[in-house]
Amino acid sequence: MAKISSQIRLLSKRWDNGQGWPKRLEWLEVNGIRGWTGQRIDFSYPITAIVGENGSGKSTILQAAAAVYLGEDGAEPWFASEFFPDTAWDQVRDARIGFGYREGTNRKEGSVRKPTTRWLGNQERPKRHVTYIDLSRIQPVSARVGYLKIAKSRHTEASARAFEKERLSRFSHVMGREYDVAKMALTNIDESRQIPVIGQKGTVYSGFHQGSGEITVAELLEADFQKYSLVLIDEIESSLHPRTQRRLIRELAEICRERDIQIILTTHSPFILEELPLEARTFILQDDGVKKTVPGVSAMFAMTQMDDQPHPECELYVEDLAAKVMT
Numbered sequence: 150m151a152k153i154s155s156q157i158r159l160l161s162k163r164w165d166n167g168q169g170w171p172k173r174l175e176w177l178e179v180n181g182i183r184g185w186t187g188q189r190i191d192f193s194y195p196i197t198a199i200v201g202e203n204g205s206g207k208s209t210i211l212q213a214a215a216a217v218y219l220g221e222d223g224a225e226p227w228f229a230s231e232f233f234p235d236t237a238w239d240q241v242r243d244a245r246i247g248f249g250y251r252e253g254t255n256r257k258e259g260s261v262r263k264p265t266t267r268w269l270g271n272q273e274r275p276k277r278h279v280t281y282i283d284l285s286r287i288q289p290v291s292a293r294v295g296y297l298k299i300a301k302s303r304h305t306e307a308s309a310r311a312f313e314k315e316r317l318s319r320f321s322h323v324m325g326r327e328y329d330v331a332k333m334a335l336t337n338i339d340e341s342r343q344i345p346v347i348g349q350k351g352t353v354y355s356g357f358h359q360g361s362g363e364i365t366v367a368e369l370l371e372a373d374f375q376k377y378s379l380v381l382i383d384e385i386e387s388s389l390h391p392r393t394q395r396r397l398i399r400e401l402a403e404i405c406r407e408r409d410i411q412i413i414l415t416t417h418s419p420f421i422l423e424e425l426p427l428e429a430r431t432f433i434l435q436d437d438g439v440k441k442t443v444p445g446v447s448a449m450f451a452m453t454q455m456d457d458q459p460h461p462e463c464e465l466y467v468e469d470l471a472a473k474v475m476t
Contacts, residue, residue: 154395154424156402161426164195169409172277172377173251174214181244181263182233183209190442194429195405196398196412198421200451201433206440207415210433211281211381213246214413216261218277218379227279229261229268242266250275278378286368287387290344290356299338300357309334309346316370320347323366323396333371345371361388366397376408386418398424417455422448 163169174192179185185206190199199207212232220226233241245262252275261270290296311332312320321328330348334355335341345356345367356364365388374380386394398421405412416422422430427445434441434454452460467473 153426154399154402156399156406157424157426160195160402160406163406169406170195170377170411171251171253171409172379173411174217174379174413175249175251175256177210177213177217178245178247179206179209179213180247182213182241182246184438185209185440188440188442190431191444192411192413193444194426195410196402196414196425196429198425198430199413199415199433200417200422200430200446200455202435202455205433205435207433208383211383211413211415214248214379215279215281215381216246217248217250217259217274218279219271219274221276221278224278226271226274227281228271229263233263235266278375280372280374280378280380282369282372282380282382284383284387286365287361289361290359290364293342295339295342296344296357299336299342299344302338304336304338307335307337307340312371319400320367320370323370323393323400324363325392325396331367333367362390362393365389366393369397370400374404374408374410376410378408378410380410380412382412382414384416385414386416386421391418391420394418394420395424419448419452419460422446422451 176189176191178187178189180187183206190210199210201207215227216229216232218226229246233244235241241263243264245260247258247260249256249258259270259273259275261268261274263269291300309332311330317328317331320331326349328347328349329351330353332346333343334346335343345359345364346353347359347363347367348354385397389397401412404410430446432443432446432451432454434443447462449460449462465476467476
């Protein structure tokens with residue numbers, strides 16, 4: 150078992166003392182969407198890692214969580230209809246996302262639902278800023294819509310937002326090397342599409358020439374997670390090697406503690422799970438097509454469920470065959 154980091158210990162201490170997080174999503178129940186039939190998932194820690202096989206319903210939980218809240222301070226809200234549309238092959242009917250949430254000392258419940266052809270309850274949702282980070286972040290810059298036009302044009306930097314000292318330090322720590330500069334730049338060709346630009350040892354290079362891990366971490370840490378907000382991250386470990394995965398969770402734990410934000414993420418990685426306490430882990434198990442949510446799983450249990458090979462929690466050695474049979 151991995152040693153619990155100081156960042157997670159501090160986060161747990163503040164959480165256990167009942168300090169902070171005046172806004173929090175406490176549970177979700179999803180019914181009638183992608184095989185979910187009313188199962189409940191609880192969020193019992195400021196960071197929750199949802200783990201399970203492909204197609205088990207992890208992303209559905211993130212999208213349902215995004216649809217719980219109205220935007221705050223002019224931010225555009227997410228809607229269930231964006232995530233769960235009707236198509237030529239899929240008709241969403243008799244669907245419901247139930248949720249329990251906390252504001253200060255008050256616990257409340259609500260729902261958004263689609264009994265027939267329209268989603269109802271959108272205007273009654275509580276207000277909270279939500280950041281939803283999907284897998285589009287791992288797409289190479291040159292493959293993103295509109296970016297190849299920039300690369301093929303004679304362009305200059307029109308403006309840039311540099312990482313301040315603390316954010317640059319976080320980026321360097323997660324990546325395991327010192328960076329001189331990191332910024333999000335805009336060009337004179339298109340002032341709506343940001344390009345990550347980083348530099349180390351005097352060499353500066355853009356997202357067109359960066360590794361996907363550098364782009365992923367730079368764009369994650371560039372986000373200004375607002376105080377008390379809900380942050381949703383799909384497959385957080387994508388493009389990242391184990392050491393970077395661990396460091397990223399530690400940095401997010403520190404941000405979480407400093408800003409009272411709540412993070413829900415999905416993962417297949419044992420390294421992510423090992424960084425978090427048991428109460429922060431939930432496995433989605435499918436048994437004969439029926440989904441079950443299993444809280445408090447070990448990393449090895451999760452890996453065994455997702456692999457053809459067993460991942461034992463421990464190795465037990467015995468003296469001889471007779472002792473093996475007895476055991």
